[in-house]
Amino acid sequence: MLTNRSKVVVNKQMTFMERIYLPAVIGGLITTMKHFFRKKTTIDYPKEKREISENYRGQHVLKVDEKGAERCTACGLCAVSCPAEAITMTAAERKKGEENKYREEKYAAVYEINMLRCIFCGLCEEACPKEAIFLTDRLVPVSGNRDEMIYGKDKLTEKSFNQVDISKRQTPEVLAFKQQKQYQHNK
């Protein structure tokens, strides 16, 4: 015997009560009944929704500026900072006459986030020098289809007439930091 942890197995015969299983079944039912009268810890989602904290990080939004032009310049910093490698994009050059659609000379022709990979850490938001991507308090709906969980610009980009309020994420401290041009992040 190498250790003292081995147990001696006793081949004890079951009693009559143990063999009919009734006491065990009744015991199980009593436990179940007790839970009927306890306060529920679950909610009836999606009819009911839990209160979430102000800094909850949910579905992303790609922001447009006050004129409705996309802010993203396809620099790729969000993708590089993403620990889950959930972001992919294809950059394109803005053509003449597209200034009202894209704020910068370069824009993301394709921008995708794989919501199955995303861990909602918020690092993409922190890395973005153009304030183009933010996480919001919106929940990402579940799906049984993996392709549906890859969110493209159609799902991510906000509409200029219905902009997502991200003011709670733009605290005075964050705004002050973004004013400081000496940081590479703000150049």
Ligand code: SF4
């Ligand atoms: S929230 Fe985190 S994991 Fe999700 S896309 Fe952004 S950086 Fe990647």
Ligand code: SF4
């Ligand atoms: S970091 Fe910002 S500007 Fe750069 S690609 Fe990502 S969302 Fe676009």
